[in-house]
């Protein structure tokens with residue numbers, strides 16, 4: 001029997017962590033989708049950039065990307081566990097599936113997904129008690145370092161400061177598309193004729 | 194139990210006299226003030242409170258911190274014998290520390306930025322004072338240096354090779370070596386050392402004879418005073434040491450100070466706010482390479 | 492098996508150099524020649540060495556000795572590190588550090604430690620000697636704000652070797668650790684003083 005769950009909650013409440021624990025304990029095939037969420041009451045959303053999927057795929061082998069349109073049309077395996085993650089600041093106004101944010105329904109339909117249940121952090125007891133920072137505003141800060149040369153030791157110093165709050169409280173941070181170029185070996189002088 | 198009100202003035206006088214006689218050999222050693230006035234004031238107050246009159250400073254009066262002139266002035270005003278630190282040398286002679294003493298480009302940038310800022314702030318009088326500082330100070334068998342007897346830039350880390358550490362003290366003709374520069378205080382005792390060698394000479398012509406000898410090494414001590422202005426031992430508290438020459442006891446002192454005063458001064462001075470954050474969290478301003486054997490060849 | 496010839500202190504003495512060359516050609520299988528400084532000196536005609544350009548074993552060394560040979564000398568490396576051996580004119584502390592058979596073992600051990608090598612070949616003193624660290628140790632006690640640590644360190648099995656100067660030179664086989672102190676020219680059949 002396959003199951004599709006929508007998991008929502010404010011940023012940093014532990015959605016991805018809980019999802020990983022479910023994926024790990026499920027013996028059959030698994031799928032994952034991270035919904036972008038909707039701009040809400042002036043709260044800006046930090047862009048995900050696909051990092052959660054990448055991380056989960058690394059932690060749980062064979063994890064299917066439910067956002068892949070090709071897979072959406074293919075028949076789903078019988079005992080698939082499909083988990084959908086949604087960032088949502090405000091608690092749902094109605095219990096169960098009725099409380100689902102209407103605005104995400106078109107996205108789900110396009111991917112042939114229809115949740116069997118909706119779980120929200122802070123509302124549904126099956127989820128861990130939420131231990132969420134109270135965000136009044138959330139900022140996404142992005143800096144394009146293309147062309148800038150950072151040695152790994154400098155990156156690790158800066159990272160250390162960033163995650164320890166030197167530049168403000170950070171609840172999540174990641175490097176995107178980091179590439180370390182190693183200079184080509186210096187050419188040995190050509191033998192003289 | 195004697196109540197305070199029962200003491201007459203004469204009794205108090207006696208107590209004071211005894212105290213002065215009992216502690217004449219205690220002296221305090223401070224290092225690495227790094228232009229942190231609040232920390233220096235707290236340490237000097239702590240030393241005064243213990244009735245210690247002799248203070249020696251192992252250099253690095255300036256660098257990174259926001260009050261270079263104020264710290265130099267206070268050291269001069271208190272007439273504290275001081276030897277020259279790596280920062281004091283670099284400020285006078287231009288950047289001397291090689292790039293390899295920084296483990297990252299970020300740390301190096303910050304170091305250079307702090308250097309430039311300090312060089313601009315320092316008065317000619319302060320610079321002249323820093324330039325006049327000796328490389329080392331000696332009192333009998335006590336030697337005071339910033340880094341090592343070889344260089345202001347050499348680190349004597351607590352776990353460096355024991356023979357190499359002893360060699361630094363021995364070659365300098367000292368019994369106890371006081372140093373700083375690592376910003377982490379420690380006391381190291383090197384004892385019961387011996388080296389056995391077999392010597393074979395190729396001279397004069399003929400069959401070489403092997404000769405065995407043994408060198409017995411004397412007991413030597415290295416005392417690192419830590420740092421007043423830029424602690425690196427894990428929290429924000431300044432450290433320094435008190436040495437009792439008579440009984441050879443060493444106390445590593447650690448005390449709180451108004452770190453926020455210095456943090457505000459950093460921001461007000463226009464230094465990078467990250468310096469204030471790092472100081473407030475007990476991290477050095479810019480990481481340093483931890484290579485004990487590294488000596489700048491420049 | 493590799494065998495090294497180590498020479499120094501020629502100080503422009505072309506005869507000494509040629510005597511060593513002849514010695515090496517006739518009697519020794521040597522695949523690397525190391526010259527540990529003092530190629531030129533005030534006593535002899537320095538340019539004489541330039542005439543010998545083309546000598547097989549020091550080709551690479553001398554090819555650079557052109558009219559601008561002062562520049563070449565200035566650019567000479569501080570020393571060589573080969574296998575676990577340091578080959579230096581003076582020591583790891585300074586080029587004019589003169590290590591001899593009577594140097595303090597503590598000093599010698601420090602110089603070995605600085606380079607982190609097992610054999611240090613030095614030329615500055617002009618003496619031929621081998622000083623082997625055979626034993627000993629030291630007690631170290633460190634106290635800081637967190638803890639008190641006690642550590643016993645033993646003397647590593649390392650050696651400092653003086654290679655001689657001028658016609659007195661040294662052969663070393665790093666495979667067997669065999670060392671021969673030789674003197675070129677004067678007595679061609681002289682029995683070498685070797686230690687394995």
Ligand SMILES: [Zn+2]
Nearest residue numbers: 225253374376
């Ligand atoms: Zn310092």
Ligand SMILES: [Zn+2]
Nearest residue numbers: 253278279374
């Ligand atoms: Zn220093």
